[in-house]
Amino acid sequence: EVQLVESGGGLVQPGGSLRLSCAASGFTFSSYWMSWVRQAPGKELEWVANIKEDGTEKYYVDSVKGRFTISRDNAKNSLYLQMNSLRAEDTAVYYCATGYCNDDNCYAGIFDYWGQGTLVTVSS
């Protein structure tokens, strides 16, 4: 069974930092693109960042570029999101999500499995 378990959320002051983790199990982690997707209170889902299977490519939404860093450790089946210079508008539930693989290929932009999410609150 595929499991994605996020951790590391919490309350942080504006300008502060947090590191989110996502522990993966039940699938070959190193074969999948991985993403972070967030949902602010009362808002729609927003893709934040993703990382290629081997970590060689990383992409970000403009609003977090230069502040957030996505990384992964395939030996530990783990995904991370280092969040610096946090702002009130970063307040959201953060989900990790896998890409999608079939017999022929793996795709970055189809989010197949998701974790339950971890809440990040940026407030003074």
Next chain:
Amino acid sequence: EIVLTQSPATLSLSPGERATLSCRASQSVSSYLAWYQHKPGQAPRLLIYDASNRATGIPARFSGSGSGTDFTLTISSLEPEDFAVYYCQQRSSWPPFTFGPGTKVDIK
């Protein structure tokens, strides 16, 4: 950035009724559109990818259609567990991947 709009914002229906949800893209996304179901406090769930392909384990009452800029998710006969928020999402042009604002299907 491709903007997705969804209509209606809320759909009030009874179990057993047919639900028709729309998603429109600001420019063509070919068939690179997915649909997700999201219930409060739960992980989002992939329903449909590439416009019309059901994801693993998704019941046949869920179907998707469309291409270019106009897409439809149809739930042929609503079950009690289908009342949720539904999002469309494109992967045609990225970064960023973008989601629509969602359609809430609630019980009439």
